[in-house]
Amino acid sequence: MGGADQVHITRRSSMTANGDNVKENHGGDTRNLPVDAVINLDHGDPTMYESYWRKVGDECTFVIKGFESLSYFSNPNNPCWFLEPKLEEAIKNLHGAVGNAVTDGYSIIVGTGSSQLLQAVLFAVTTPLEHASQINVVSPAPYYSSYPEIVDLVKSGLYKWAGDAHEFEKDEPYIELVTSPNNPSGVIRGSVVNREGGVLIHDLAYYWPQYTPITSSLDFDIMLFTASKCTGHAGSRVGWALVKDKEVAKKMTKFMEVNTIGVSKEPQLRVAKILQVIADRCKRFGSPEGDDFFEYNKNLLTERWEILRETVKKTQMFTLPKYPLQHCNYTGDVTQAHPAFAWMKCKEGIEDCEKLFRNHKILTRSGRRFGSDPGFVRVSMVGRDEEFKLFIDRLSMI
Numbered sequence: 001m002g003g004a005d006q007v008h009i010t011r012r013s014s015m016t017a018n019g020d021n022v023k024e025n026h027g028g029d030t031r032n033l034p035v036d037a038v039i040n041l042d043h044g045d046p047t048m049y050e051s052y053w054r055k056v057g058d059e060c061t062f063v064i065k066g067f068e069s070l071s072y073f074s075n076p077n078n079p080c081w082f083l084e085p086k087l088e089e090a091i092k093n094l095h096g097a098v099g100n101a102v103t104d105g106y107s108i109i110v111g112t113g114s115s116q117l118l119q120a121v122l123f124a125v126t127t128p129l130e131h132a133s134q135i136n137v138v139s140p141a142p143y144y145s146s147y148p149e150i151v152d153l154v155k156s157g158l159y160k161w162a163g164d165a166h167e168f169e170k171d172e173p174y175i176e177l178v179t180s181p182n183n184p185s186g187v188i189r190g191s192v193v194n195r196e197g198g199v200l201i202h203d204l205a206y207y208w209p210q211y212t213p214i215t216s217s218l219d220f221d222i223m224l225f226t227a228s229k230c231t232g233h234a235g236s237r238v239g240w241a242l243v244k245d246k247e248v249a250k251k252m253t254k255f256m257e258v259n260t261i262g263v264s265k266e267p268q269l270r271v272a273k274i275l276q277v278i279a280d281r282c283k284r285f286g287s288p289e290g291d292d293f294f295e296y297n298k299n300l301l302t303e304r305w306e307i308l309r310e311t312v313k314k315t316q317m318f319t320l321p322k323y324p325l326q327h328c329n330y331t332g333d334v335t336q337a338h339p340a341f342a343w344m345k346c347k348e349g350i351e352d353c354e355k356l357f358r359n360h361k362i363l364t365r366s367g368r369r370f371g372s373d374p375g376f377v378r379v380s381m382v383g384r385d386e387e388f389k390l391f392i393d394r395l396s397m398i
């Protein structure tokens with residue numbers, strides 16, 4: 001298995017602790033799961049969102065005719081010439097409606113997921129290399145498990161993974177990846193190194209009202225977002241960066257140009273449609289129909305977290321993080337976070353929490369992968385209902 005939350009589509013059979021030969025579920029269709037199915041909660045595959053989009057029906061359907069979208073170019077007048085104008089408009093409208101990020105004065109760069117944009121930013125902020133050696137890239141543990149893999153994949157001469165930001169003591173330039181809310185732990189974070197010569201990249205994939213209270217409209221220099229975690233359309237592979245510095249934006253565009261000559265228009269147009277639909281529905285928060293996207297999915301996650309906390313309390317085997325009550329500017333409520341992942345700690349004496357879950361046919365991601373302790377696991381909370389129910393049934397029997 002690779003490190004990313006990207007879906008790994010290998011299918012294999014595996015022997016469980018009981019010796020049963022069972023088929024693993026790798027994020028495919030899980031309806032009618034057999035009671036002894038292996039539940040894959042390792043990836044953050046956002047299939048939970050299907051229920052909302054089913055309700056929406058045809059409102060997001062759009063047709064592309066054979067003669068449309070042939071050109072490489074989307075908007076020659078925009079420095080990011082491959083960004084579809086409709087997507088740019090929908091991104092601005094959605095951030096405006098939710099109030100989670102400022103877009104005025106920012107360049108928007110679209111990418112094939114925010115994973116590609118992360119590579120584009122690393123390239124942009126490290127070129128031309130003015131230093132004798134590669135720039136250190138750090139993030140405080142527990143950090144998103146894909147960061148080390150993304151940073152070191154091509155063994156760049158420009159930058160290198162330097163591990164846990166808490167332990168970074170070198171007197172050298174650095175880049176800090178600030179993930180807020182954090183994957184895996186769900187906590188709101190700021191930078192930790194705070195020294196001169198540092199560049200901060202804010203990964204805000206989960207800064208949306210279904211996961212966490214929106215306490216301010218953020219205006220950091222470099223902010224990354226993704227449709228994967230905002231709307232659940234991970235399969236469309238669309239992410240966007242909001243970048244203050246025009247030179248950085250230009251270099252990111254250059255990276256995308258050389259890497260993939262831009263981003264496919266079809267998913268951009270699809271995501272534009274989807275973002276605009278939820279931006280329009282934002283105005284109806286608290287409506288009796290409950291058709292606000294964020295309200296509907298926040299309710300789903302709240303319910304799941306309540307069930308999980310109750311079950312964990314009964315088992316007395318695990319602990320979960322506690323999140324502060326905060327006023328959410330979007331919903332108007334005082335609420336706590338309901339993250340996309342549960343960061344579970346096994347009670348003292350159990351050294352390998354991932355193994356414990358695996359023995360109960362539940363696949364999770366070990367704390368070790370996040371630069372942390374194997375006494376922790378990360379469990380996806382955004383899978384389908386049936387998977388979640390089966391997970392709770394199994395958990396209550398541990």
Ligand SMILES: Cc1ncc(COP(=O)(O)O)c(C=O)c1O
Pocket residue numbers: 005006044112113114115116144179183203205225226227228234237238239
């Ligand atoms: C914190 C964080 N950043 C970035 C990504 C990458 O998302 P994508 O490439 O699907 O846009 C993920 C995916 O799980 C994530 O959790």
